[in-house]
Each structure stands twice: as structure tokens, then as C-alpha cells.
Amino acid sequence: MDDADDVNLLPARSDADGTHRRLLEVALLTFGERGFHGVSVRELAEAAGIRPSSMYAHLASKEALLMELVAMGHEEHRDRLRAARDSEPDNVTERMRALVRAHVRLHVEYPLLARVANRELHALKPAGLEKVRAIREEAQGMLLQTIQDGVGAGVFSVPDAWLALAVIGGSGIRVAEWWSPAMGYTPQEVEDTYADFAIRLLTAP
Amino acid sequence: MDDADDVNLLPARSDADGTHRRLLEVALLTFGERGFHGVSVRELAEAAGIRPSSMYAHLASKEALLMELVAMGHEEHRDRLRAARDSEPDNVTERMRALVRAHVRLHVEYPLLARVANRELHALKPAGLEKVRAIREEAQGMLLQTIQDGVGAGVFSVPDAWLALAVIGGSGIRVAEWWSPAMGYTPQEVEDTYADFAIRLLTAP
DNA sequence: TTGCAAAACGAACGATCGTTAGGCGATGAT
């Protein structure tokens, strides 16, 4: 568990420690605020308490630092969606609820990581971008499949499954742009409400 | 009307012409792809067919170019929402539909402008940022007020009005990230479906 | 206490950044 006085920065999956971890955290904070190209390695180094040249004992390049963050965010997201999907094998509605809750919770718990992962893809080299896109496709596929399962079972009814996915997925992604503890919502409240909205949206009146 | 062979770049409200307009268009294309800090003035100049120094006869700075785009996008958005809201003074449901359609349509017609306006705010100076935030507040207020009107009239029913706004507004914003004519949806189709989803979401089963 | 690997350092590399200064040629009104 992280300290209580600041939002989670890196998910538990990260095994980075020491200076490497500090650099990841610093990069997350600054990239999340001003974007990859808006932050210099000198800034990163200063925030991490070392000299710019010392960074290169811990990472191959500035872009590798971004790639590490983006990959971490996408893998965490995909794995959480997988767990959510598998937690409700029998009930499509509950499966959908679990997926939306997991999707929203990720963006509430790691808003900075989600922001970086969603808007700095343009700074990745083609190889890295392709790897990330494959993970995105997996996550998207789980949501889409569940929507289609529900439609097939007659419990959901939508004019277009992909557009429903776009609304549900997109609104969850945006949570990372506005959420903060100061907003007065608990994570539980947000994810439950979003799950409710998703079910409403998927079930015809 | 713009040429049919490419997506709209600048809305009709822009009175820029000649080299100034060309610079705005080039900035929109490149900022939209790689972000404000990811594009140099030399790149902008080359894409516009002039030398870097010649740009400064048409604009005060690179940041002013961004500010012009961001302000244009936000003003167009607010004005369209205003027109939509005023088009249906009597029927809350239809007013909400009109607002969502306008919101989505803006993001479908000007995806690049919307992207720049939504993710490059960090590169604006405080004064510009404040101006933009005020316009955002106006637009957001119109959507929120209409939701609350519907709840007050008993035609909408939501656990939390602001979270409903976050879902409806956020999903519309995300349209700018995925929409392209090649997706196979018509703008009409998207905005109608999103409006349908919004009403579903706002009305209890 | 010595030895060694890890980690930090100062200095500098060539490249590129946003911007300015001053000149040159075409255009259009007087």
C-alpha cells in the first residue's frame, strides 16, 4: 500500500526500486502534467535528485522511460479486465458490470499513468507502439465480446455494439482527466455509478 | 464548404486567410499528431512552404498559434451547444438530445481541433488557460443544467447528475480520438446513437 | 584493510530549439 497522503503512482506490478523507481515516478508526474516532449531529461534528473548523466546508468533513453510507463499501464489494465471478465463466467450483466468497474477503477487509482498511456503514444517508436496497440486490442476485445454476448443472449440491446463500446470505454478513460480525491466521490461510488450507467445504456427501455 | 477529399480543419468562424490560415492548418495537423512540444517552428514553416523567420510576420509566437487554435475550438463548441440548447426550449429530452448531437458532431467534424483543444492546455500561459477554462465551464454548465432540469421535471433519473455529465461529455470528447470516415459510420449515425445512449443513461428502467 | 562493482559525478558533444535583425524584391497607391 502506498502512503496515504498521495495518489498511487505506480501499480504493484512494477518491481522497480531505488533510483530507477524514483525516475519512473518523477517521469509519471511530469509527463502526466506537461507531456513527454514538454519535459527535459535535466528536469527529470533534478526532480529525482541526481545529475542528467547519471540517469543513463538506469535506463537506455528518455523514450525507454516512457515506454516502460506506457507498457506498465496497458498491461495492468488488460490484466485487471481479464480478472474481471473471468470472475463472472455465467452472468453477462454481472460480467459487464465487473469489467466496467475494473476499467473505471484503474483510471481512478492511476490517473497519471492512464493519462500518459493514453496521450503520449505518439512519442513511442513503431515497435513499442505496436506492442501497446496489441494490448489495447485485447482489452477492447474483452469489452466488445461481452457486449456482443449480452446482445446474443437477448439481455442487451444496442443499435451498434462497437459504438456502445466506444461510449463505455471512452467515458472510463476520461475519468483519469477529472478524478481527484478532492472531487468528493469515492472510487467505489464512481465505479458503481459508471457500471450502472453502462447497464442502462445496454438495456433498451 | 471545404473540399470533399479531406476532413474539415478549421471551422467557418475562422476568418484567417492566406499564409496565416495555412499556418493554422499546418499547426493543427502536426500538433494534433505529435503535440505542441513535439513540433518545431521549423517543421511548421516547412510544411507551410515558408522560412521559419517568416512566420513571425503572421503571429506573435508559437504559443500564440496554439492559443488561437484552442480558443477557436472552445468557442465553436460553446456556440454550438448554445444553439442546440436554445433550439428546444420546451422539451427537456429533446433539448438533451440536441446538446449531445451538437457535442458529438463537433468532435466528428473537427477531430484534430478537438484533440488539440483537449490535450494541449498545459502549454498555454496562465492567462490563456483561464480564458479557455471559462468557456469550458459555460459548455459544461449547459449540459449539467439540462440534466438537472430533466431530473427536476421527473423525466430523468440519475444517481448523480455530475457523474452523468462526466459520462456523456467524456464519451463525446473521446469521439475525436477514434473517428474517421474510414470507420464506416456516418456523422449522423454517430451523433444519433450517442444521443440515444445519453437518454437511455438518463432514464431509469 | 583492501578490492571491486555500482552509482554518481563534471564536462562536453553535436544538434536543435524559439526568436530576432536586417535586407531584398514585388506590389499598389500617389
Add this chain to the structure above:
DNA sequence: ATCATCGCCTAACGATCGTTCGTTTTGCAA
């Protein structure tokens, strides 16, 4: 015909960019 204006030019400014080099410091094992 003259002259001011305009749009673009070349050249360069100082600053900062990401990264590399070789050296020194640090912390732990022998």
C-alpha cells in the same frame, strides 16, 4: 515615376536538447 508597405528571405543569436565520455565517490565483501 516614386515611394511606402508588405511578404519573404538569409543569417545568426543564446539557450537548451538528449546523450556520451572518463573519472570519482560510495558501499559492501573478502
